[in-house]
Amino acid sequence: AFAPRIVRGDPHMVLAEAGTGTGKTLGYVAPASLWAERNGGTVWISTYTRHLQRQIEGELARLYPDPAVRRRHVVLRKGRENYLCLLNMEEAVNIAASRPGASGATVALSMIARWAGATADGDLTGGDLPGWFGDLFGRGMLAGIADRRGECIHGACPHYQRCFVEHSIRRAREADLVIANHALVMAQAAWHAMDGDGATDEDNVPTRYVFDEGHHVLDAADGAFSVELSGLEAAELRRWLLGAEGARSRARGLT
Structure with missing residues (x-):
């Protein structure tokens, strides 16, 4: 999975399965950290839940026993609603x-x-x-x-330079290993697909992904690339697009 590509643009993929207690975490952390150090890139390690993220972070304490060194090399990323x-x-x-x-x-x-x-x-x-x-x-x-409602104003915020979310994003760009969850990885993929700003090897940011608990990736993708609306939410969306119903209404919506 970490070997050079034979054909430019063709990804390397490895699917592996192992039982509990067989050392799966060490099995991907060791080559991931070695690849990141040798190539000056970042490897994202994604798992299913925030609890499992903390477990992986604990395992990495064995690789980087010094907390200061570990903070430079390892970043734990979550969705902004957690900060x-x-x-x-x-x-x-x-x-x-x-x-x-x-x-x-x-x-x-x-x-x-x-x-x-x-x-x-x-x-x-x-x-x-x-x-x-x-x-x-x-x-x-x-x-x-x-930020549970997606109301972040990003660079317009007076606290932008001290923002905990922005700090974690900036640190992740310089880290060797980023511990994330499937929901965040898929949400970022959806965002990059919309604005065309995905990080690739051509951007001199070589990135590799390791998906632990990979059988949950499809569920995370469904959540990131789809939207569920209740009847009330659908009615509100229709009203926002078309304007309020009624001949005397002055609201025109977006049409």
Whole structure:
């Protein structure tokens, strides 16, 4: 899988299956890290769940026992909905400040602010945020300060330079190994397919993918390249495209 291509543009693919406890992780981590170091490229290791991502990250601690060295060589990537959004955090703080009776929210946001100043990656789900935080203050509170609705304004955000998501993206470009999940890899593939900005060997960014739990890849692809709408959502989409129904309506939609 990591050998040079015989014909330009033709990918190398290897399908392998092994039972539990046979050393599968080491079997792909070792050649992946060696290839990345020799070629100055990045290998993305994709698995099915965020929990499995953390397991692989733990295995890589044996390859890079020094945390500082491991941080340079290995990056864990998740979807942006898993990270603290500083703009949403700012908005939540302003709302709490305008409501003197919201003492619980104020305490929670104060603790998040202290954590944000010390966290390694801003990961709200499975990172260095204490697991009891969501149980104590509610998962909804954490969802409110993450980008769960796709409202990110990217470079227009006043916190863009400090954004945890953007930091992880930039670090991933320089890393040897990127630990991702199938959903993120497929979402990126869908995004690149729309804007034509995929990273290839021709861009001097040689990239290889290892899909662990590969039998779930098709499910992840279905989720990334398709959209499910409820009846209400379909009606809202129709109204947005065609305008509100009724002869007297001034709304024209997009037509």
